[in-house]
Amino acid sequence: MTATLDKPIKAPTFRHVSTARRIKNNLATGVVWLCFGLALVPLLWVLLTVVQKGAAALTRSGWFTKSQNGVLPDSHAGGVYHAIYGTIVQAGIAAVIAVPLGIMAAVFLVEYGRGWLAKTTTFMVDILAGVPSIVAALFIFALWIATLGNPQSAFAVSLALVLLMLPVVVRSTEEMLKLVPDELREASYALGIPKWKTIVRIVIPTAAPGMISGMLLAVARVMGETAPVLVLVGYSKAINFDVFHGNMASLPLLMYQELSNPEPAGRERIWGAALTLILIIALLYAAAAAVNKLLTRNR
Template identity: 60%
Template sequence: MSAVRTLDESAPPATTGVDDFGGKSTGRALTDQLARVVMWAAFVIALIPLVWILGTTVLKGGQMLLDASWWGNSQSGITARRVGGGAVHAIQGTLIQAFVTALISVPIGVLTAVYLVEYGRGRLAKTVSFMVDILTGIPSIVAALFIYAVWVVTFGFQRIGFAVCLALTMLMIPTVVRSTEEMLKLVPNELREASYALGVPKWKTIMKIVIPTSFSGIVTGVLLGLARVMGETAPLIILGPYTKVIATNLFDGLMATLPTMIYQEYSENLQPAVDRVWGAALTLILIIFLLNILGRFVGRFSKVRN
């Protein structure tokens, strides 16, 4: 009996739901609730200026977008004191320049990221990464002045829409490179190793496994870059001055965009022009919003299926 009593006394006590580190876990529960409150408070504080900006833009610019002429007419013949006019010339210019900028930036940015993640070793990779970091911190006006010095001063070319695209490319490439690089790093190495074990070459593994797996993240990075360059103003003012007529040729004459339309109309400082400023701002927000929806749709239906 004494042996049995000794075994019972030496057995570990049954769990009673009490914290081993001193009483009930009230402290951890309070910490969890405090962290939850702080997180939601930070979210609400960050949301306030966003809702304020969107609400103000919709209230002051929504009326312009409800007018059919806004989507079908340009500002040709419209003075600052005259009510009305459209923004089709600026919308077309913004979309054309964004498309050409993406056409140049996306292949360069994605291929650079693939090199840094999959092949980059030694001094060359460090130099490329360092140059991408430098481009990330360059202000838009510096990029515009650089292209102006090369395009206009050195070669003597005219200020045209394509020169704007070159400046915007300098701003978009680092965003695409860094976002794509991070997405490629998230691809598990097991996928690469399984492909290599089957005898698949490295370049085909990248094309068939790595890039498709991270495609949705790459699309997100491209959209972030587009959202940045579509709202830039300094390169447009320096390299592609505003015009009120429809112009779709990047290599001939001036070209209107929504940012330069906002700048030009705001400088008039008259109420009809100010109304068009809010309308152009809301139109730009709407275009970027639609591009983000399109990008999410493409990314969702382009994922690798198991």
């Protein structure tokens, strides 16, 4: 017995990896990196082109603080303050409506979803995820403007953006709720805590970092939509604070409007507005990553 215990323990040995398998592994790794590099080429090309042609507009005085009110088509003056305001307000109103609805739908599907109602909800969310933006805009036009008699406005644009944002919020929230371990729920139930309080106090706070990131990404996704603003609101060179009446500019609508301007100033505004929109969306993506990291660290 003692002799057996005194024997040295040998370290586990690993079989030698064959040369053919190593070659296949390196080949697959090279193909993956090649595909990654090819995917980056058009992205970097577009980004560099927009920066190159739009940087001059952003460095001009008043670009972020003035509108195009009273500015002539051939004048290198004014800014996109009115369009930035319109883009943020329209997406913000859509988020105020879509985020609570999306969270409640996701909670229902994950925590309570059983039977025909859950299947119907899932089916409708899948349909909304595949609806083109022009179809959503035409639906709101037919319902909100043609049927109910409301005027074209920024609020109508927000309603169309809700249809585009809702499936993104539902799906991202649903996936985050599914990642919450069932042991947390079971421990809460064992302590006699009701299910609704378990969801509010334990499940949602645990999934909050991913949920907030998904919401911010959904807002960034709808900011660049062009079809709703073309159908549901007109362009205005001046800023309009009334979302229910009158025309209101946005960055995509400004770019479309300036396409009919043959002057060099019009081209400058198009590329400047495109670069401004990219910067706003990049800030939202950075904010989503920062909030996710902060909440995960403090949890």
